[in-house]
Amino acid sequence: MASLLRSASRLNGLTGAARRSYASVISPGLVELHEVEVQPGRLKDYLRLSASADAASPQLPAPLGTWTTDLGASSNRVYRLRTWAEGYKERDAAQKAVQANSEATLALSQADACTVKLASSIFVEASSTLSAVGLPGLMGFEPVSQDKDATVAYELRSYQLKLGYTTVPRFLELYQEGLKDKLAADTSGESVLVTLLYCEAGAANLNTVLELWRHRSLHGGQVSREASRSAAGWKSAVGQIAAEVAVSFQTQILRPAGGGRLQ
Incomplete structure:
Protein backbone atom coordinates (compact mmCIF):
# COMPACT_ATOMS: atom_id res chain seq x y z
CA MET A 1 0.00 0.00 0.00
CA ILE A 26 -7.43 -0.88 -5.62
CA SER A 27 -11.22 -0.87 -5.28
CA PRO A 28 -12.41 1.02 -2.20
CA GLY A 29 -15.41 -1.29 -1.80
CA LEU A 30 -18.52 0.75 -1.07
CA VAL A 31 -18.19 4.53 -0.89
CA GLU A 32 -20.56 6.39 1.44
CA LEU A 33 -21.23 10.07 0.84
CA HIS A 34 -22.83 12.03 3.68
CA GLU A 35 -24.57 15.28 2.79
CA VAL A 36 -25.18 17.39 5.89
CA GLU A 37 -27.23 20.59 6.06
CA VAL A 38 -25.97 22.54 9.07
CA GLN A 39 -27.97 25.11 11.03
CA PRO A 40 -27.11 28.70 10.10
CA GLY A 41 -24.26 30.00 12.25
CA ARG A 42 -23.26 26.54 13.51
CA LEU A 43 -20.86 25.39 10.80
CA LYS A 44 -17.73 25.68 12.95
CA ASP A 45 -19.50 23.92 15.82
CA TYR A 46 -20.52 21.06 13.57
CA LEU A 47 -17.02 20.59 12.15
CA ARG A 48 -15.51 20.57 15.65
CA LEU A 49 -18.11 18.20 17.07
CA SER A 50 -18.04 15.83 14.09
CA ALA A 51 -14.24 15.59 14.42
CA SER A 52 -14.73 14.74 18.12
CA ALA A 53 -17.32 12.12 17.17
CA ASP A 54 -14.87 10.53 14.72
CA ALA A 55 -12.22 10.37 17.45
CA ALA A 56 -14.71 8.73 19.82
CA SER A 57 -15.80 6.17 17.19
CA PRO A 58 -12.77 4.02 16.31
CA GLN A 59 -15.18 1.39 14.98
CA LEU A 60 -15.89 3.61 11.97
CA PRO A 61 -13.40 4.04 9.13
CA ALA A 62 -11.87 7.51 9.20
CA PRO A 63 -13.38 9.90 6.64
CA LEU A 64 -11.34 10.26 3.46
CA GLY A 65 -12.43 13.87 3.25
CA THR A 66 -14.66 16.56 4.71
CA TRP A 67 -15.65 19.61 2.68
CA THR A 68 -17.70 22.77 3.09
CA THR A 69 -19.57 24.26 0.13
CA ASP A 70 -18.07 27.38 -1.44
CA LEU A 71 -20.23 27.57 -4.58
CA GLY A 72 -23.39 25.48 -4.55
CA ALA A 73 -27.01 25.19 -3.53
CA SER A 74 -26.32 25.94 0.14
CA SER A 75 -23.36 27.55 1.93
CA ASN A 76 -24.30 25.56 5.06
CA ARG A 77 -23.78 22.19 3.40
CA VAL A 78 -21.00 19.79 4.39
CA TYR A 79 -19.94 16.68 2.48
CA ARG A 80 -18.11 13.76 4.12
CA LEU A 81 -16.76 10.69 2.37
CA ARG A 82 -15.84 7.32 3.85
CA THR A 83 -15.35 3.84 2.44
CA TRP A 84 -16.36 0.33 3.45
CA ALA A 85 -13.76 -2.04 2.03
CA GLU A 86 -15.81 -5.13 2.97
CA GLY A 87 -19.17 -3.69 1.99
CA TYR A 88 -22.45 -3.70 3.89
CA LYS A 89 -21.33 -6.45 6.28
CA GLU A 90 -18.57 -4.22 7.60
CA ARG A 91 -20.92 -1.21 7.77
CA ASP A 92 -23.55 -3.11 9.77
CA ALA A 93 -20.96 -4.41 12.24
CA ALA A 94 -19.43 -0.95 12.70
CA GLN A 95 -22.80 0.70 13.32
CA LYS A 96 -23.70 -1.96 15.87
CA ALA A 97 -20.39 -1.41 17.69
CA VAL A 98 -20.90 2.37 17.73
CA GLN A 99 -24.39 1.97 19.19
CA ALA A 100 -22.86 0.00 22.05
CA ASN A 101 -20.28 2.75 22.69
CA SER A 102 -21.87 5.38 24.95
CA GLU A 103 -19.08 7.91 24.38
CA ALA A 104 -19.46 7.60 20.62
CA THR A 105 -23.26 7.87 20.65
CA LEU A 106 -23.10 10.99 22.84
CA ALA A 107 -20.51 12.63 20.56
CA LEU A 108 -22.55 11.80 17.46
CA SER A 109 -25.75 13.18 18.99
CA GLN A 110 -23.97 16.44 19.85
CA ALA A 111 -22.82 16.82 16.24
CA ASP A 112 -26.27 15.92 14.92
CA ALA A 113 -27.83 18.62 17.11
CA CYS A 114 -26.13 21.21 14.86
CA THR A 115 -27.82 19.92 11.74
CA VAL A 116 -31.06 20.49 9.86
CA LYS A 117 -30.84 17.47 7.57
CA LEU A 118 -28.66 14.39 7.26
CA ALA A 119 -28.58 12.31 4.08
CA SER A 120 -26.32 9.49 2.95
CA SER A 121 -25.86 7.51 -0.23
CA ILE A 122 -23.82 4.48 -1.21
CA PHE A 123 -21.75 4.66 -4.38
Missing part, protein backbone atom coordinates in the same frame (compact mmCIF):
# COMPACT_ATOMS: atom_id res chain seq x y z
CA ALA A 2 2.80 2.44 0.84
CA SER A 3 4.37 1.95 -2.58
CA LEU A 4 1.00 2.51 -4.26
CA LEU A 5 0.52 5.79 -2.40
CA ARG A 6 3.98 6.97 -3.41
CA SER A 7 3.16 6.14 -7.03
CA ALA A 8 -0.13 8.03 -6.74
CA SER A 9 1.69 11.11 -5.46
CA ARG A 10 4.02 11.04 -8.45
CA LEU A 11 1.03 10.57 -10.76
CA ASN A 12 -0.36 14.01 -9.85
CA GLY A 13 2.52 15.63 -11.70
CA LEU A 14 2.19 13.48 -14.82
CA THR A 15 0.09 13.92 -17.92
CA GLY A 16 -0.76 12.03 -21.09
CA ALA A 17 0.92 8.73 -21.84
CA ALA A 18 3.06 8.87 -18.68
CA ARG A 19 -0.08 8.30 -16.59
CA ARG A 20 -0.72 4.97 -18.24
CA SER A 21 2.16 3.29 -16.41
CA TYR A 22 0.17 3.78 -13.16
CA ALA A 23 -2.88 1.75 -14.17
CA SER A 24 -3.27 -0.31 -10.96
CA VAL A 25 -6.41 0.54 -8.98
CA VAL A 124 -19.47 2.28 -6.25
CA GLU A 125 -16.24 3.50 -7.79
CA ALA A 126 -15.84 2.96 -11.53
CA SER A 127 -12.39 1.49 -10.91
CA SER A 128 -11.99 -0.15 -14.30
CA THR A 129 -12.73 3.16 -16.05
CA LEU A 130 -10.10 4.96 -13.97
CA SER A 131 -7.59 2.16 -14.45
CA ALA A 132 -8.07 2.26 -18.22
CA VAL A 133 -6.79 5.86 -18.32
CA GLY A 134 -4.05 5.30 -15.73
CA LEU A 135 -5.66 7.00 -12.73
CA PRO A 136 -5.28 5.45 -9.25
CA GLY A 137 -8.76 6.04 -7.83
CA LEU A 138 -9.72 6.90 -4.27
CA MET A 139 -7.45 4.46 -2.47
CA GLY A 140 -4.39 5.47 -4.46
CA PHE A 141 -4.94 9.20 -4.65
CA GLU A 142 -2.67 11.26 -2.40
CA PRO A 143 -2.35 15.06 -2.69
CA VAL A 144 1.28 16.09 -3.02
CA SER A 145 2.51 18.06 -0.01
CA GLN A 146 3.29 21.30 -1.82
CA ASP A 147 -0.33 21.50 -2.96
CA LYS A 148 -1.72 21.60 0.57
CA ASP A 149 -2.58 25.28 0.78
CA ALA A 150 -5.63 27.45 1.32
CA THR A 151 -6.39 27.85 -2.40
CA VAL A 152 -7.15 24.16 -3.08
CA ALA A 153 -10.69 23.51 -4.32
CA TYR A 154 -12.59 20.31 -5.04
CA GLU A 155 -15.26 20.15 -7.69
CA LEU A 156 -18.18 17.76 -7.26
CA ARG A 157 -19.84 17.18 -10.62
CA SER A 158 -23.12 15.27 -10.73
CA TYR A 159 -24.84 13.65 -13.71
CA GLN A 160 -28.41 12.41 -13.47
CA LEU A 161 -28.87 9.73 -16.10
CA LYS A 162 -32.00 8.25 -17.63
CA LEU A 163 -33.52 5.24 -15.90
CA GLY A 164 -32.54 1.83 -17.19
CA TYR A 165 -29.94 -0.88 -16.69
CA THR A 166 -27.82 0.11 -19.68
CA THR A 167 -27.42 3.85 -19.08
CA VAL A 168 -24.59 3.76 -16.51
CA PRO A 169 -22.52 1.25 -18.55
CA ARG A 170 -23.06 3.37 -21.67
CA PHE A 171 -22.08 6.53 -19.79
CA LEU A 172 -18.86 4.88 -18.56
CA GLU A 173 -18.04 3.66 -22.07
CA LEU A 174 -18.43 7.13 -23.56
CA TYR A 175 -16.75 8.87 -20.63
CA GLN A 176 -13.70 6.60 -20.71
CA GLU A 177 -13.03 7.25 -24.39
CA GLY A 178 -13.42 10.99 -23.97
CA LEU A 179 -11.39 11.15 -20.76
CA LYS A 180 -8.32 9.70 -22.47
CA ASP A 181 -8.35 12.62 -24.88
CA LYS A 182 -9.09 15.17 -22.15
CA LEU A 183 -6.14 14.05 -19.99
CA ALA A 184 -3.79 14.05 -22.96
CA ALA A 185 -4.85 17.58 -23.94
CA ASP A 186 -4.57 19.10 -20.47
CA THR A 187 -0.88 19.47 -19.68
CA SER A 188 -1.44 22.24 -17.10
CA GLY A 189 -1.11 19.93 -14.08
CA GLU A 190 -3.76 22.07 -12.35
CA SER A 191 -6.52 19.46 -11.97
CA VAL A 192 -6.70 15.78 -11.09
CA LEU A 193 -9.69 13.43 -11.24
CA VAL A 194 -9.88 11.88 -7.77
CA THR A 195 -12.70 9.42 -8.37
CA LEU A 196 -15.69 8.52 -10.54
CA LEU A 197 -18.69 7.05 -8.70
CA TYR A 198 -22.14 5.72 -9.54
CA CYS A 199 -25.01 5.36 -7.08
CA GLU A 200 -26.16 2.06 -5.61
CA ALA A 201 -28.55 3.10 -2.82
CA GLY A 202 -29.58 5.93 -0.52
CA ALA A 203 -30.71 9.54 -0.86
CA ALA A 204 -29.15 10.08 -4.29
CA ASN A 205 -31.27 9.08 -7.25
CA LEU A 206 -30.41 5.84 -8.96
CA ASN A 207 -28.27 6.33 -12.06
CA THR A 208 -26.50 9.29 -10.48
CA VAL A 209 -22.84 9.54 -11.47
CA LEU A 210 -20.36 11.73 -9.59
CA GLU A 211 -16.97 13.08 -10.60
CA LEU A 212 -14.72 14.48 -7.86
CA TRP A 213 -11.90 16.69 -9.17
CA ARG A 214 -9.16 18.36 -7.16
CA HIS A 215 -7.97 21.76 -8.44
CA ARG A 216 -4.85 23.49 -7.13
CA SER A 217 -7.01 26.62 -7.21
CA LEU A 218 -10.24 27.81 -8.80
CA HIS A 219 -8.19 29.66 -11.39
CA GLY A 220 -6.22 26.48 -12.04
CA GLY A 221 -9.48 24.60 -12.60
CA GLN A 222 -10.47 27.17 -15.19
CA VAL A 223 -7.09 26.81 -16.93
CA SER A 224 -7.59 23.04 -16.99
CA ARG A 225 -11.09 23.33 -18.49
CA GLU A 226 -9.87 25.68 -21.20
CA ALA A 227 -7.10 23.23 -22.10
CA SER A 228 -9.64 20.41 -22.32
CA ARG A 229 -11.70 22.29 -24.89
CA SER A 230 -9.05 21.47 -27.48
CA ALA A 231 -9.73 17.74 -26.99
CA ALA A 232 -12.05 16.72 -29.84
CA GLY A 233 -12.63 13.25 -28.34
CA TRP A 234 -13.73 14.72 -25.02
CA LYS A 235 -16.10 17.19 -26.69
CA SER A 236 -17.58 14.38 -28.76
CA ALA A 237 -18.05 12.17 -25.68
CA VAL A 238 -19.79 14.95 -23.73
CA GLY A 239 -22.09 15.56 -26.69
CA GLN A 240 -23.01 11.88 -26.92
CA ILE A 241 -23.57 11.66 -23.16
CA ALA A 242 -25.91 14.65 -23.32
CA ALA A 243 -27.81 13.27 -26.29
CA GLU A 244 -28.04 9.61 -25.27
CA VAL A 245 -28.09 9.12 -21.51
CA ALA A 246 -28.00 12.32 -19.42
CA VAL A 247 -31.01 14.13 -17.97
CA SER A 248 -29.22 16.89 -16.03
CA PHE A 249 -25.81 18.02 -14.83
CA GLN A 250 -24.75 20.06 -11.78
CA THR A 251 -21.44 21.22 -10.38
CA GLN A 252 -20.41 22.53 -6.96
CA ILE A 253 -17.16 23.93 -5.59
CA LEU A 254 -16.08 22.52 -2.24
CA ARG A 255 -13.30 23.51 0.16
CA PRO A 256 -11.38 21.01 2.33
CA ALA A 257 -12.36 21.28 6.00
CA GLY A 258 -10.01 18.76 7.60
CA GLY A 259 -10.96 15.26 8.64
CA GLY A 260 -9.22 13.16 6.00
CA ARG A 261 -6.31 12.87 3.61
CA LEU A 262 -8.21 14.43 0.70
CA GLN A 263 -6.97 17.94 1.41
Whole structure:
Protein backbone atom coordinates (compact mmCIF):
# COMPACT_ATOMS: atom_id res chain seq x y z
CA MET A 1 0.00 0.00 0.00
CA ALA A 2 2.80 2.44 0.84
CA SER A 3 4.37 1.95 -2.58
CA LEU A 4 1.00 2.51 -4.26
CA LEU A 5 0.52 5.79 -2.40
CA ARG A 6 3.98 6.97 -3.41
CA SER A 7 3.16 6.14 -7.03
CA ALA A 8 -0.13 8.03 -6.74
CA SER A 9 1.69 11.11 -5.46
CA ARG A 10 4.02 11.04 -8.45
CA LEU A 11 1.03 10.57 -10.76
CA ASN A 12 -0.36 14.01 -9.85
CA GLY A 13 2.52 15.63 -11.70
CA LEU A 14 2.19 13.48 -14.82
CA THR A 15 0.09 13.92 -17.92
CA GLY A 16 -0.76 12.03 -21.09
CA ALA A 17 0.92 8.73 -21.84
CA ALA A 18 3.06 8.87 -18.68
CA ARG A 19 -0.08 8.30 -16.59
CA ARG A 20 -0.72 4.97 -18.24
CA SER A 21 2.16 3.29 -16.41
CA TYR A 22 0.17 3.78 -13.16
CA ALA A 23 -2.88 1.75 -14.17
CA SER A 24 -3.27 -0.31 -10.96
CA VAL A 25 -6.41 0.54 -8.98
CA ILE A 26 -7.43 -0.88 -5.62
CA SER A 27 -11.22 -0.87 -5.28
CA PRO A 28 -12.41 1.02 -2.20
CA GLY A 29 -15.41 -1.29 -1.80
CA LEU A 30 -18.52 0.75 -1.07
CA VAL A 31 -18.19 4.53 -0.89
CA GLU A 32 -20.56 6.39 1.44
CA LEU A 33 -21.23 10.07 0.84
CA HIS A 34 -22.83 12.03 3.68
CA GLU A 35 -24.57 15.28 2.79
CA VAL A 36 -25.18 17.39 5.89
CA GLU A 37 -27.23 20.59 6.06
CA VAL A 38 -25.97 22.54 9.07
CA GLN A 39 -27.97 25.11 11.03
CA PRO A 40 -27.11 28.70 10.10
CA GLY A 41 -24.26 30.00 12.25
CA ARG A 42 -23.26 26.54 13.51
CA LEU A 43 -20.86 25.39 10.80
CA LYS A 44 -17.73 25.68 12.95
CA ASP A 45 -19.50 23.92 15.82
CA TYR A 46 -20.52 21.06 13.57
CA LEU A 47 -17.02 20.59 12.15
CA ARG A 48 -15.51 20.57 15.65
CA LEU A 49 -18.11 18.20 17.07
CA SER A 50 -18.04 15.83 14.09
CA ALA A 51 -14.24 15.59 14.42
CA SER A 52 -14.73 14.74 18.12
CA ALA A 53 -17.32 12.12 17.17
CA ASP A 54 -14.87 10.53 14.72
CA ALA A 55 -12.22 10.37 17.45
CA ALA A 56 -14.71 8.73 19.82
CA SER A 57 -15.80 6.17 17.19
CA PRO A 58 -12.77 4.02 16.31
CA GLN A 59 -15.18 1.39 14.98
CA LEU A 60 -15.89 3.61 11.97
CA PRO A 61 -13.40 4.04 9.13
CA ALA A 62 -11.87 7.51 9.20
CA PRO A 63 -13.38 9.90 6.64
CA LEU A 64 -11.34 10.26 3.46
CA GLY A 65 -12.43 13.87 3.25
CA THR A 66 -14.66 16.56 4.71
CA TRP A 67 -15.65 19.61 2.68
CA THR A 68 -17.70 22.77 3.09
CA THR A 69 -19.57 24.26 0.13
CA ASP A 70 -18.07 27.38 -1.44
CA LEU A 71 -20.23 27.57 -4.58
CA GLY A 72 -23.39 25.48 -4.55
CA ALA A 73 -27.01 25.19 -3.53
CA SER A 74 -26.32 25.94 0.14
CA SER A 75 -23.36 27.55 1.93
CA ASN A 76 -24.30 25.56 5.06
CA ARG A 77 -23.78 22.19 3.40
CA VAL A 78 -21.00 19.79 4.39
CA TYR A 79 -19.94 16.68 2.48
CA ARG A 80 -18.11 13.76 4.12
CA LEU A 81 -16.76 10.69 2.37
CA ARG A 82 -15.84 7.32 3.85
CA THR A 83 -15.35 3.84 2.44
CA TRP A 84 -16.36 0.33 3.45
CA ALA A 85 -13.76 -2.04 2.03
CA GLU A 86 -15.81 -5.13 2.97
CA GLY A 87 -19.17 -3.69 1.99
CA TYR A 88 -22.45 -3.70 3.89
CA LYS A 89 -21.33 -6.45 6.28
CA GLU A 90 -18.57 -4.22 7.60
CA ARG A 91 -20.92 -1.21 7.77
CA ASP A 92 -23.55 -3.11 9.77
CA ALA A 93 -20.96 -4.41 12.24
CA ALA A 94 -19.43 -0.95 12.70
CA GLN A 95 -22.80 0.70 13.32
CA LYS A 96 -23.70 -1.96 15.87
CA ALA A 97 -20.39 -1.41 17.69
CA VAL A 98 -20.90 2.37 17.73
CA GLN A 99 -24.39 1.97 19.19
CA ALA A 100 -22.86 0.00 22.05
CA ASN A 101 -20.28 2.75 22.69
CA SER A 102 -21.87 5.38 24.95
CA GLU A 103 -19.08 7.91 24.38
CA ALA A 104 -19.46 7.60 20.62
CA THR A 105 -23.26 7.87 20.65
CA LEU A 106 -23.10 10.99 22.84
CA ALA A 107 -20.51 12.63 20.56
CA LEU A 108 -22.55 11.80 17.46
CA SER A 109 -25.75 13.18 18.99
CA GLN A 110 -23.97 16.44 19.85
CA ALA A 111 -22.82 16.82 16.24
CA ASP A 112 -26.27 15.92 14.92
CA ALA A 113 -27.83 18.62 17.11
CA CYS A 114 -26.13 21.21 14.86
CA THR A 115 -27.82 19.92 11.74
CA VAL A 116 -31.06 20.49 9.86
CA LYS A 117 -30.84 17.47 7.57
CA LEU A 118 -28.66 14.39 7.26
CA ALA A 119 -28.58 12.31 4.08
CA SER A 120 -26.32 9.49 2.95
CA SER A 121 -25.86 7.51 -0.23
CA ILE A 122 -23.82 4.48 -1.21
CA PHE A 123 -21.75 4.66 -4.38
CA VAL A 124 -19.47 2.28 -6.25
CA GLU A 125 -16.24 3.50 -7.79
CA ALA A 126 -15.84 2.96 -11.53
CA SER A 127 -12.39 1.49 -10.91
CA SER A 128 -11.99 -0.15 -14.30
CA THR A 129 -12.73 3.16 -16.05
CA LEU A 130 -10.10 4.96 -13.97
CA SER A 131 -7.59 2.16 -14.45
CA ALA A 132 -8.07 2.26 -18.22
CA VAL A 133 -6.79 5.86 -18.32
CA GLY A 134 -4.05 5.30 -15.73
CA LEU A 135 -5.66 7.00 -12.73
CA PRO A 136 -5.28 5.45 -9.25
CA GLY A 137 -8.76 6.04 -7.83
CA LEU A 138 -9.72 6.90 -4.27
CA MET A 139 -7.45 4.46 -2.47
CA GLY A 140 -4.39 5.47 -4.46
CA PHE A 141 -4.94 9.20 -4.65
CA GLU A 142 -2.67 11.26 -2.40
CA PRO A 143 -2.35 15.06 -2.69
CA VAL A 144 1.28 16.09 -3.02
CA SER A 145 2.51 18.06 -0.01
CA GLN A 146 3.29 21.30 -1.82
CA ASP A 147 -0.33 21.50 -2.96
CA LYS A 148 -1.72 21.60 0.57
CA ASP A 149 -2.58 25.28 0.78
CA ALA A 150 -5.63 27.45 1.32
CA THR A 151 -6.39 27.85 -2.40
CA VAL A 152 -7.15 24.16 -3.08
CA ALA A 153 -10.69 23.51 -4.32
CA TYR A 154 -12.59 20.31 -5.04
CA GLU A 155 -15.26 20.15 -7.69
CA LEU A 156 -18.18 17.76 -7.26
CA ARG A 157 -19.84 17.18 -10.62
CA SER A 158 -23.12 15.27 -10.73
CA TYR A 159 -24.84 13.65 -13.71
CA GLN A 160 -28.41 12.41 -13.47
CA LEU A 161 -28.87 9.73 -16.10
CA LYS A 162 -32.00 8.25 -17.63
CA LEU A 163 -33.52 5.24 -15.90
CA GLY A 164 -32.54 1.83 -17.19
CA TYR A 165 -29.94 -0.88 -16.69
CA THR A 166 -27.82 0.11 -19.68
CA THR A 167 -27.42 3.85 -19.08
CA VAL A 168 -24.59 3.76 -16.51
CA PRO A 169 -22.52 1.25 -18.55
CA ARG A 170 -23.06 3.37 -21.67
CA PHE A 171 -22.08 6.53 -19.79
CA LEU A 172 -18.86 4.88 -18.56
CA GLU A 173 -18.04 3.66 -22.07
CA LEU A 174 -18.43 7.13 -23.56
CA TYR A 175 -16.75 8.87 -20.63
CA GLN A 176 -13.70 6.60 -20.71
CA GLU A 177 -13.03 7.25 -24.39
CA GLY A 178 -13.42 10.99 -23.97
CA LEU A 179 -11.39 11.15 -20.76
CA LYS A 180 -8.32 9.70 -22.47
CA ASP A 181 -8.35 12.62 -24.88
CA LYS A 182 -9.09 15.17 -22.15
CA LEU A 183 -6.14 14.05 -19.99
CA ALA A 184 -3.79 14.05 -22.96
CA ALA A 185 -4.85 17.58 -23.94
CA ASP A 186 -4.57 19.10 -20.47
CA THR A 187 -0.88 19.47 -19.68
CA SER A 188 -1.44 22.24 -17.10
CA GLY A 189 -1.11 19.93 -14.08
CA GLU A 190 -3.76 22.07 -12.35
CA SER A 191 -6.52 19.46 -11.97
CA VAL A 192 -6.70 15.78 -11.09
CA LEU A 193 -9.69 13.43 -11.24
CA VAL A 194 -9.88 11.88 -7.77
CA THR A 195 -12.70 9.42 -8.37
CA LEU A 196 -15.69 8.52 -10.54
CA LEU A 197 -18.69 7.05 -8.70
CA TYR A 198 -22.14 5.72 -9.54
CA CYS A 199 -25.01 5.36 -7.08
CA GLU A 200 -26.16 2.06 -5.61
CA ALA A 201 -28.55 3.10 -2.82
CA GLY A 202 -29.58 5.93 -0.52
CA ALA A 203 -30.71 9.54 -0.86
CA ALA A 204 -29.15 10.08 -4.29
CA ASN A 205 -31.27 9.08 -7.25
CA LEU A 206 -30.41 5.84 -8.96
CA ASN A 207 -28.27 6.33 -12.06
CA THR A 208 -26.50 9.29 -10.48
CA VAL A 209 -22.84 9.54 -11.47
CA LEU A 210 -20.36 11.73 -9.59
CA GLU A 211 -16.97 13.08 -10.60
CA LEU A 212 -14.72 14.48 -7.86
CA TRP A 213 -11.90 16.69 -9.17
CA ARG A 214 -9.16 18.36 -7.16
CA HIS A 215 -7.97 21.76 -8.44
CA ARG A 216 -4.85 23.49 -7.13
CA SER A 217 -7.01 26.62 -7.21
CA LEU A 218 -10.24 27.81 -8.80
CA HIS A 219 -8.19 29.66 -11.39
CA GLY A 220 -6.22 26.48 -12.04
CA GLY A 221 -9.48 24.60 -12.60
CA GLN A 222 -10.47 27.17 -15.19
CA VAL A 223 -7.09 26.81 -16.93
CA SER A 224 -7.59 23.04 -16.99
CA ARG A 225 -11.09 23.33 -18.49
CA GLU A 226 -9.87 25.68 -21.20
CA ALA A 227 -7.10 23.23 -22.10
CA SER A 228 -9.64 20.41 -22.32
CA ARG A 229 -11.70 22.29 -24.89
CA SER A 230 -9.05 21.47 -27.48
CA ALA A 231 -9.73 17.74 -26.99
CA ALA A 232 -12.05 16.72 -29.84
CA GLY A 233 -12.63 13.25 -28.34
CA TRP A 234 -13.73 14.72 -25.02
CA LYS A 235 -16.10 17.19 -26.69
CA SER A 236 -17.58 14.38 -28.76
CA ALA A 237 -18.05 12.17 -25.68
CA VAL A 238 -19.79 14.95 -23.73
CA GLY A 239 -22.09 15.56 -26.69
CA GLN A 240 -23.01 11.88 -26.92
CA ILE A 241 -23.57 11.66 -23.16
CA ALA A 242 -25.91 14.65 -23.32
CA ALA A 243 -27.81 13.27 -26.29
CA GLU A 244 -28.04 9.61 -25.27
CA VAL A 245 -28.09 9.12 -21.51
CA ALA A 246 -28.00 12.32 -19.42
CA VAL A 247 -31.01 14.13 -17.97
CA SER A 248 -29.22 16.89 -16.03
CA PHE A 249 -25.81 18.02 -14.83
CA GLN A 250 -24.75 20.06 -11.78
CA THR A 251 -21.44 21.22 -10.38
CA GLN A 252 -20.41 22.53 -6.96
CA ILE A 253 -17.16 23.93 -5.59
CA LEU A 254 -16.08 22.52 -2.24
CA ARG A 255 -13.30 23.51 0.16
CA PRO A 256 -11.38 21.01 2.33
CA ALA A 257 -12.36 21.28 6.00
CA GLY A 258 -10.01 18.76 7.60
CA GLY A 259 -10.96 15.26 8.64
CA GLY A 260 -9.22 13.16 6.00
CA ARG A 261 -6.31 12.87 3.61
CA LEU A 262 -8.21 14.43 0.70
CA GLN A 263 -6.97 17.94 1.41
